[in-house]
Amino acid sequence: MTIKEIAQLAGVSSAAVSRYLNGGYVSEEKKQQIRKVIEKTGYRPSIQARILRTKHSRLIGVVVPKISSESISRITDGIGQVLGQRNYHMLLATTDNQPLKELEYMEIFQNYPVDGIILIATILTKKHRKFLKESKIPIVVIGQHTQDASCIFHDDYRAAKELASRLAGKSRGKIAYLAVTREDLAAGASREDGLNAGLQQAGKSLGTDCRAEASFTIESGFEKTCELLKKYSDIDIIFCATDTIAAGALEAILKHFPERREKITVAGFGDNQFLKAVTGGIPTVHFGYKTSGIKGAELITDMLEQDQNIPIQMKLGYELRNI
Amino acid sequence: MTIKEIAQLAGVSSAAVSRYLNGGYVSEEKKQQIRKVIEKTGYRPSIQARILRTKHSRLIGVVVPKISSESISRITDGIGQVLGQRNYHMLLATTDNQPLKELEYMEIFQNYPVDGIILIATILTKKHRKFLKESKIPIVVIGQHTQDASCIFHDDYRAAKELASRLAGKSRGKIAYLAVTREDLAAGASREDGLNAGLQQAGKSLGTDCRAEASFTIESGFEKTCELLKKYSDIDIIFCATDTIAAGALEAILKHFPERREKITVAGFGDNQFLKAVTGGIPTVHFGYKTSGIKGAELITDMLEQDQNIPIQMKLGYELRNI
DNA sequence: TTGTACGCGTTATCAG
């Protein structure tokens, strides 16, 4: 079904049908004819061809590293909420934690096309930065700090510092840290640096050889914790770069070192609701993920509708929980 | 940047550039010229305009009720894996558990357009069924049984029946069930019916007034469990329609009825990894979610490439865990 | 108020 066929069936020109669809001048009489035909045929205009003409789709592309993450779903919730209110739609793409795929999907989005892109970022490579700078459509980065685009991020450093300094006092043994790659500037480098600063402030430091690097999974937290606890019997705090890793740490303790359960504190980042429900809540950091989604969506729609092209950097606070 | 501009800069026709891009006949000499210009300008063809001509995008749209769900992310993992191998890309849309939004996004996908749609279904209304039947592009439904499209679903009934019959023997008190709406034929009706059949087989039945209807959230499981446990002091099994609800049930017990913790068995569906890690694993049903994603993606790409239009109904098995 | 004609960026056809 094309607009031409509808026009023929209704005995009018395709322009009239187009105007009918988009609220232009059409006589009452022709409106009726057109409406009838459209109802009967179930005709839907091709968004596709329309975009080719109008250059905007009222679609926002959101690129995420994975979807099985509570923090990410909170962000997309926030985005979806604002976009819905402002009459946009959201399309998601997942990259399975592969930065190259982020670029792949951003290009697809750009050419497909969507009106704007929100990137929930992990590692920003040179290629990313080039893309951000050269993009023809607005991009907002969530979760990482960058000069190359508007961004919304969390105060990972200070959160980690405060968490560490407040928890470290309780420790009489070794303190361990399950990190994630420092290439991830937010969850990797900033949290780790903040942690070390916080420990120092409390007159402590990580135990020798008590740092391990995990990936963003439960299994990884499980394995690294087993190794650590096997090596040292006096670890009494395990900080984890994410609550997901913390879940793996808890599993390891539960399964292989149950006798040490009471002695070891496991702390994380993210305030995972699932974890809170079934454990009663471990010490963790609550970031305003939903808020960052809301702000991100507001930002990008503003850029779209007001041609605001001055990049904005926005840092969001945090709250310590269960501490 | 358009193909015409590239053609001009390279001193060839736009047709030659198009052939260069799509592997047609171009002399070695012109190839070089074109490549140079494309590299220098960073030109990317508009997928958009290409689709207008070719009618296919090598894009598959996947509609999901929410993304903060482990089962759903396992399905999309499976889909993404196959699609990647077969040189397709995946676009996701979330509907926030609102069936109307499912239709909205399926229409967007259809007109946008994508080559095929995978719907991870919850409630199939009449409008859904009409849409499925009339769709011009292939649709695969995952998670629900339907005659109106190819579908892949799980054996919820028998899984629930076996789970119930094997667990019921241990009970000496009241048995409770936290259901979800029966409008959801799979997670709602089938599991509940299977559960009742399983209990009956074991010579038991649900306690009077011991069925409550929850939504698919932790909070909801928490509230309903509080109410149940307040009313009856001899409940010793709580079956939950999903592991997420089960997490809420565990939270309620932990927080408000810790003294009854040892006496109450909480069982669920879905084999949630997070839950398994931190609790050691509650009795639950493992469905082949990733498999259903894989099969779904294979199905739809086959339909696309072989014009197989005979609908296929595929039922997948299950495994009981931690029982 | 209406219809004609053109353009959006590609690919496919066809004559060279």
Next chain:
DNA sequence: CTGATAACGCGTACAA
């Protein structure tokens, strides 16, 4: 092997 040119489905000046 190459280059004009028509077509894809729509929106919109412009002329009527």
